[in-house]
Amino acid sequence: MTIDFDHAITAIDTGFFRPRFDASHLIVHNGRAAFVDVGTNYSIPRLLDALQAKGLGTDAVDWVILTHVHLDHAGGAGLAMQQFPNAKLVVHPRGARHMIDPNALIAGATAVYGAEEISRSYGTLAPVPAGRVVEAPEGHVVDLAGRELLCLDTPGHARHHICLYDAASRAFFTGDTFGLSYREFDTEKGAFILPTSTPVQFEPDALKASIARMLEREPQQMFLTHYSRVADVPRLARDLYEQIDAMVAIAQAHATDADRHARIADDLAVLYTSRAQAHGCAFDAAQVRELLAMDIELNTQGLEVWLDRQRKP
Template sequence: MTDFDHGISAIDTGFCRPRFDASHLIVEAGRAAFVDTGTNASVPALLDALAAKGLTPADVDWVILTHVHLDHAGGAGALLERLPGARLAVHPRGARHMIDPAKLVAGAAAVYGEDEVRRTYGDLVPVPPERVVEAGDGHQVDLAGRPLLCLDTPGHAYHHLCVWDARSRAFFTGDTFGLSYREFDSPRGALIVPTTTPVQFDPEALKASIRRLLAYRPAAMYLTHYSRVEDIERLGRDLIEQIDAMVAIAGRHANAADRHARIVEDLAALYLSRAVAHGSPLAEGPMRALLAMDLELNAQGLEVWLDRQKAAAGA
């Protein structure tokens, strides 16, 4: 667990590797909220973090999901079973998938394979409907008098929201503001990379969502992958530049027989060249290893977007 100011802590959920996937704990006046949960296997770490703060499961009022992709929300049902008074705030498009996870699991299996989903995420626990709050655009979660404002931020997924905490002047961004692994930090600060995982990537919507967040002039962003970043104006520009570059890469290889492999290689060249220019301390091999999953999934997301564009043009 890493503690920040304003009662905010990042908890490493243990998913995949250290400092890859975070749940954020917000504590206000002895009450608590989690933003994103990790997977079923993450629940003990989240409960341990509560205990380290001198809190009990009964002190948690809210679990807020930025979106329902399983690395962010897979453990929500199992966690809520342990939090007797907590409610779940989730985008209206994601609420039904928390109440009945069957389609969510099927969608993940279509991307990752059934065996991998079962091995990695286990059996998802449904959330009782009466504990689910649909957090549409402008919905405000009240944490012991501390307002947490939910904004609709599509682009990575149709059912994505970001949470504005006026107290800290920071957003909890899920995947809208990309990912930033601490291993890539340099004297210039953080390196940022967009995430375009399947199946709902929309570049124009994502850029609009990023600009909407920037309009609040936040002091920091808390990313699920991985936690607090600053120098937000620079990172926002970097994200938008890369989204445009990624769309261009996809378009360049749209009709290639080996489309996927070509997109992966060009994405790798894009990210690694930016990391080198940023002064990231790692050699190319370790950098590529850290980005391997993202290269694969971003390429898949771009391909789904390409196919959607082709289908729309054909219609």
Template structure:
């Protein structure tokens, strides 16, 4: 899907349609990808380049907001196809792009080794000399168009978000949550936070969202899934839900069958809010579409309970 200011959302084909997006920015014949999906996403990204008339040699940057595999799993493979590109990544994530063994092991601990292999394929290392570590306030130059990177922890400690002054929009990875287009209503987009294991920090996450709001963004180009506007309302929704999710987790601390209880609490929260938002789907369908997020959010909250709570 094409937007103004040379921005295109490309469905990576991960899980289901309109679940996971890569964004392509084209400026004066030069290009950058922000998040790239998995190895299986790369043919579609390269096909979009061809559609836009951009040569592979003219892609200057592959930017990954963080190294979770639905965002960066295909980074090594696409770098093999783009001879002049540099991979921009947070300093905490850079070693895992150069040597992805620990990244695979971490994902396998969450999803299982067979599922990681099936879903993401064999991760390809990126040569160290092609990796650029992005620190807070680093500016990436795309043919004279500045892409300003802000350190935005909370979902992960190795996370940054990209501010594009041209479009007055952020590419926030997962810091600004998830908004699936199936949940859109006449009230606009529906959103929920993501606490995917293993580095959820509610205080840092709210701080990162608040920092982005200081720039008064007109839109957010989410990885899950693409452009949302009405940013201040969505931010309020995120703040409310972060607090509610933390409260659910804390109320279950030390309880038997804690994981299932947290999952049920999250499901009830999301269903209630989706219905209040005017979602026309029934409760069973809402739970089905959010099932993987409910599971991962419960895991992330449990890890926070055990290791991250202050």
């Protein structure tokens, strides 16, 4: 499934987890191409199909750009680079080593998801040759055949996270920094959004600061990995700020509970359900919890890691 937007931007459903959950974005300019996030190894045939549909060969891809190295964004990067002979891989300096040698990345993900799930959902990660990796610190510019993509260092969800500003479309490609917005939750009021505090580097103050930095450029739209284009950016940013604060308050309220994990997860479900219903979503509490089950679990884990980090001397 693909969706074409203005300014030669295409969203590609990577097929990860469920339909319209995880997107790669293809940008084409002057006959040259860049992918922003690539999904998993199992997503690569979809990227190749999208490229072919544009009448482009694999040699037209100049850049594979990763917002960060979590596996739903970067798991297929090594395999993608094998398909695109002219491409360079762009990644945050903190993430570069994990693309060159993915063993530590695999170990960390296995600790969260388990070995069976890693094999089933992601496959075997391929390394990227060091000579094809370009580190993108704050202010780095990716030149796509004359179209500049500006990299901002945007921690909060992860310390190895960049967001890309595309002046041509007045848009950011936000990875997970600008939260999650699933199309099932759209109403006449527009998109519904929620933050993601996935383990292990959630930092609420840094996340709010990263969102604020993007707003300084007055973007007209955001392209999220989960899931693609949203507009009405100032409203969504306010919603994210409110929920980040609410999530932190929930975590702190249960910091010393013996059943901390379950209590945080239950309160997050209530938070998201109440906000979704206020937004006009017709889902009941059970439906919201089902659709957001993975996010509730990962947000709970992320909040717990953050709590434990705050308690260390």
